[in-house]
Amino acid sequence: xxxxxxxxxxxxxxxxxxPLLAKHAARFDRLEILYGTGFESFSQDGEGVSLRCLRLxxxxxxxxKCQFMIGCDGGKSAIRKQIGARFEGxxxxxxxxxxxxxxxxLLSMMPEGPAWAIFSLNPKRCGNMYAIDGSERWLIHNYLKxxxxxxxxxxxxxxxxxxxxxGAEFEYEVLSTxxxxxxxWLQTVSATIEYSCVGTRRTSGFxxxxxx
Numbered sequence: 001x002x003x004x005x006x007x008x009x010x011x012x013x014x015x016x017x018x019p020l021l022a023k024h025a026a027r028f029d030r031l032e033i034l035y036g037t038g039f040e041s042f043s044q045d046g047e048g049v050s051l052r053c054l055r056l057x058x059x060x061x062x063x064x065k066c067q068f069m070i071g072c073d074g075g076k077s078a079i080r081k082q083i084g085a086r087f088e089g090x091x092x093x094x095x096x097x098x099x100x101x102x103x104x105x106l107l108s109m110m111p112e113g114p115a116w117a118i119f120s121l122n123p124k125r126c127g128n129m130y131a132i133d134g135s136e137r138w139l140i141h142n143y144l145k146x147x148x149x150x151x152x153x154x155x156x157x158x159x160x161x162x163x164x165x166x167g168a169e170f171e172y173e174v175l176s177t178x179x180x181x182x183x184x185w186l187q188t189v190s191a192t193i194e195y196s197c198v199g200t201r202r203t204s205g206f207x208x209x210x211x212x
Contacts, residue, residue, distance in 0.1 A: 011116055013132050037062065039078055042069060095144040097151045099160060103172035104136040106164065125162035137175070140164070 025031055040052040040061075051064040071079030075087075107114055119128040130139045142159040144151070156177070161170065 015132070034062075039073070041082060042079070044069075095151075097142040097144065097154065097156065097159070098177075099140045099142070099156060099174060100132070100176040101138050101140060101160070101172045101174055102136050103138060103164075103170075105171070106138065107135065109166075120163045120165070122162070125159050127159070127163035129163065 022033065025033060034053075036056045038054045038056050040054055042049055042051045044050070048065060048067045049069045051066070051069060053062040053064060054060070055062055069079075071077055071083075073079055110118075114131070114134070117128060117130050120126060125142065127140060127142045129141070131137075132139055140160050140163060142154070142156070142163060144154065148154055160172070161167065164170070
């Protein structure tokens with residue numbers, strides 16, 4: 001088996017991790033955190049980078065000047081689009097409809113005990129579910145079949161019940177679906193999954209690293 005040190009995997013959802021990271025970051029006096037601020041565009045010259053932003057609550061413009069800008073805004077990055085970086089690879093490998101639910105009774109119904117992820121493969125519906133808080137909140141992924149043209153062509157409730165293996169009497173609460181994007185990544189996740197990435201791109205003023 002080898003003599004290396006083994007470390008068990010630890011999983012924590014973003015809705016729990018982000019508050020911890022924010023609390024830690026707030027301890028640094030030289031770090032300013034701007035909440036409720038949207039990125040619009042940027043420009044650079046010999047003195048550095050200028051970011052044009054917007055305070056979302058008041059709709060007031062905000063300009064930020066810095067020596068370096070690091071773009072870490074995900075696969076749909078506005079910064080990536082502005083610098084002209086393009087994705088490479090297969091544009092679509094899967095169509096996934098996801099639903100964030102609360103189901104307090106679901107954990108006790110699992111015959112093999114609790115698990116972080118459970119995959120359901122059956123003729124009715126293939127999908128999987130992820131434990132969010134280890135108790136009552138779950139993220140359900142429903143994978144569209146080849147003959148299903150879009151997300152509106154399927155019955156979300158029926159798909160969820162087929163994946164969970166429960167009947168019409170089973171009660172659950174939908175916490176979020178597509179069209180309800182909040183500050184939490186998992187609250188709107190009905191979208192086409194992109195499998196692609198761009199590499200690191202650097203100029204004198206900014207460093208870009210994006211992955212989908």
